[in-house]
Amino acid sequence: MPLINLPAFAADLLADFEQLGTLRVDTPVIQPAEPFLDMAGEDLRRRIFMTESETGKSLCLRPEFTIPVCLRHIETATGTPQRYSYLGEIFRQRREGANEFYQAGIEDLGETDVASADARAISDAIAILTARLPGRKLDVTLGDQSVFEAVVAACGLPAGWQKRLIHAFGNPAQIDTLLTRLSSPQPVTGLSAEIEALLTSGDEATLIAHLDETMEATGYSTNASRSPREIAARLKEKRALEKTALDGRTLSVLREFLSLNMPLADAPAALFAFAEKSGLTLDGALSRFDARVAALGNAGVDAHALTYRAAFGRPLDYYTGMVFEIVIEGSPAVLAGGGRFDRLMTLLGAKERIPAVGFALWLDRMEQALAKPQGEAPQ
Amino acid sequence: MTITIALPSKGRMKDDASAIFEKAGLKIVAVGNERSYRGRVEGLDDVEIAFLSASEISREIGNGSIDFGVTGEDLIREGLSEADARVEFCARLGFGHADVVVAVPEIWLDVDTMADLGDVAADFRARHGRRLAIATKYWRLTQQFFSSQHGIQLYRIVESLGATEGAPASGSADIIVDITSTGSTLKANHLKILSDGIMLRSEACLVRARKAEHAGDPLVAKIIEAVQGAVA
Numbered sequence: 169m170p171l172i173n174l175p176a177f178a179a180d181l182l183a184d185f186e187q188l189g190t191l192r193v194d195t196p197v198i199q200p201a202e203p204f205l206d207m208a209g210e211d212l213r214r215r216i217f218m219t220e221s222e223t224g225k226s227l228c229l230r231p232e233f234t235i236p237v238c239l240r241h242i243e244t245a246t247g248t249p250q251r252y253s254y255l256g257e258i259f260r261q262r263r264e265g266a267n268e269f270y271q272a273g274i275e276d277l278g279e280t281d282v283a284s285a286d287a288r289a290i291s292d293a294i295a296i297l298t299a300r301l302p303g304r305k306l307d308v309t310l311g312d313q314s315v316f317e318a319v320v321a322a323c324g325l326p327a328g329w330q331k332r333l334i335h336a337f338g339n340p341a342q343i344d345t346l347l348t349r350l351s352s353p354q355p356v357t358g359l360s361a362e363i364e365a366l367l368t369s370g371d372e373a374t375l376i377a378h379l380d381e382t383m384e385a386t387g388y389s390t391n392a393s394r395s396p397r398e399i400a401a402r403l404k405e406k407r408a409l410e411k412t413a414l415d416g417r418t419l420s421v422l423r424e425f426l427s428l429n430m431p432l433a434d435a436p437a438a439l440f441a442f443a444e445k446s447g448l449t450l451d452g453a454l455s456r457f458d459a460r461v462a463a464l465g466n467a468g469v470d471a472h473a474l475t476y477r478a479a480f481g482r483p484l485d486y487y488t489g490m491v492f493e494i495v496i497e498g499s500p501a502v503l504a505g506g507g508r509f510d511r512l513m514t515l516l517g518a519k520e521r522i523p524a525v526g527f528a529l530w531l532d533r534m535e536q537a538l539a540k541p542q543g544e545a546p547q
Numbered sequence: 548m549t550i551t552i553a554l555p556s557k558g559r560m561k562d563d564a565s566a567i568f569e570k571a572g573l574k575i576v577a578v579g580n581e582r583s584y585r586g587r588v589e590g591l592d593d594v595e596i597a598f599l600s601a602s603e604i605s606r607e608i609g610n611g612s613i614d615f616g617v618t619g620e621d622l623i624r625e626g627l628s629e630a631d632a633r634v635e636f637c638a639r640l641g642f643g644h645a646d647v648v649v650a651v652p653e654i655w656l657d658v659d660t661m662a663d664l665g666d667v668a669a670d671f672r673a674r675h676g677r678r679l680a681i682a683t684k685y686w687r688l689t690q691q692f693f694s695s696q697h698g699i700q701l702y703r704i705v706e707s708l709g710a711t712e713g714a715p716a717s718g719s720a721d722i723i724v725d726i727t728s729t730g731s732t733l734k735a736n737h738l739k740i741l742s743d744g745i746m747l748r749s750e751a752c753l754v755r756a757r758k759a760e761h762a763g764d765p766l767v768a769k770i771i772e773a774v775q776g777a778v779a
Contacts, residue, residue, distance in 0.1 A: 205703065206678060206703070208700070209694065209700030209701055209702070210689075210690055210693070210694065210700070210702055210703060210704050211690055211694040211695075211700055213686070213690070213704075214628075214687070214690065328666060331666070331669060331670070332662075332665070332666060332669075335665070335669050336698060339698055341698075342698040345698075349662065356657075356659075357659070358659060359656060363656060379654060379656075382654055383654050386653070386654070386716070386737040387716045387737070388652060388654060388715070388716050388737065389716075389718050392718035393652070393675075393715065393718070393721045394652075394655065394667070394721070396654075398674065399654065399655060399656060399657055402657040402666075402667075403656050403657040405657075406657055406663075483698070483700070484700075485700070485701060515672075
């Protein structure tokens with residue numbers, strides 16, 4: 169397909185990708201909608217262009233490349249490690265700006281040396297933007313969900329609370345609501361005397377049998393949705409936690425962690441000091457963090473120029489560790505966004521766990537940045 | 548300039564709306580026979596009445612082809628993105644009450660709040676190999692409530708155009724978002740409303756399409772004032 173609306177720097181970008189040793193792939197513009205909605209959630213529905221096939225299958229115009237590239241990898245049963253690159257149009261419903269625009273990026277699948285792969289994704293993104301946008305000062309922000317996961321685990325929080333907090337990571341308003349809610353006890357109310365008695369007696373088998381009977385009697389299938397066992401187990405867990413509340417000390421530890429914001433070069437020491445002061449054991453997460461900073465150094469990236477923000481994350485189920493984004497200093501427009509998504513490949517149907525990291529470049533925003541005189545921040 | 552007001556074309560909504568307008572001194576008379584779809588207001592030559600279905604009213608007010616409409620707030624908020632920027636809710640009319648609610652099977656004894664539901668949704672795929680399924684005809688309201696207000700992303704909407712409350716028992720969805728006025732249909736289907744699961748307390752409203760030419764039009768002001776006076 170001859171594309172005449174490609175940004176002028178597209179050819180250079182493709183040369184960059186080739187020089188980085190990636191395999192360029194293309195994916196169909198029309199995609200099954202299911203995987204996108206399944207991975208990103210229903211909210212995506214109003215931001216993509218959906219249609220239906222004659223047979224009633226939901227289709228959409230490609231809203232991004234990561235999922236199609238990963239699906240293609242699984243379908244073609246290509247071995248790992250494999251680094252893919254792509255450049256093509258994506259389609260999204262936006263209130264402002266065009267609904268179709270170019271994106272390019274790299275997906276690095278199956279590299280088991282996590283620190284090096286993370287560092288390479290960041291350094292590639294910085295190198296490409298530096299080459300294509302000469303003279304602009306880039307701001308790189310990095311976050312790491314796995315450090316937050318280690319912090320909530322080390323605080324000794326109940327498993328259910330840890331899950332809730334991790335789930336909300338990257339969404340400051342939601343984290344805040346959650347911390348406030350967990351700070352006061354959540355009594356379990358509204359249970360019938362019979363259920364109360366069963367719960368107090370600790371006789372789980374009878375409780376499950378009772379739930380089972382009630383479901384049968386009210387016409388609910390016991391295997392189509394949540395099972396009596398699942399309901400009983402969670403009820404028990406809620407009862408066990410109903411008098412527990414997040415104590416003031418843990419709350420301030422969590423809040424302190426989430427407020428950390430510093431040059432990445434200082435972050436390993438600061439995290440170590442934070443762990444020591446708070447009496448938390450974060451060894452594994454911290455050494456992995458440290459290894460990534462070292463790997464960035466080896467890749468020629470000056471960690472003093474990058475910012476670590478502890479609360480920075482993407483509230484998407486399949487992002488598991490490092491995330492980063494790059495803007496031009498003083499501008500809110502994200503030119504590159506990336507991160508580690510180790511959970512995505514298995515969610516999409518890969519037989520084995522495949523670690524993955526990648527980034528996407530917003531070519532329309534790069535073009536806008538190029539159109540501005542140097543030294544002036546784009547709006 | 549002629550002002551068009553759309554009123555519900557049948558049932559209780561039609562009678563209740565006519566009654567309010569009459570009380571407001573805007574007596575509506577049908578043009579032609581009793582079952583005509585057009586009408587006018589006695590004594591006001593510049594006002595046209597169009598009798599439309601409630602969901603048509605929401606659509607027509609959204610694209611500005613009518614000036615005023617009487618319809619349920621739920622239909623406006625579901626039918627139009629950025630509803631408040633496009634229409635003005637001039638008066639709440641005190642009839643057509645219905646709540647849009649999140650309801651789960653009664654037997655989900657451990658689920659009482661949206662936070663509980665968020666926990667269940669987060670785990671659902673790992674346990675059941677699919678996302679939590681919500682049967683509803685309220686796509687937009689559900690997305691706003693779940694995603695924006697409660698940060699719950701991991702669910703799928705199963706479109707349901709009728710008998711939504713039967714979906715959980717039949718296994719076609721896990722939970723529902725639907726309207727209820729008395730709650731008796733939910734109860735009959737062994738469903739319960741979450742304690743913070745009322746998404747919208749809807750009722751019939753007089754809504755105005757936000758049009759520039761309405762500014763300073765005495766007729767527009769008069770209609771709003773009269774209806775507001777009738778329900779005050």
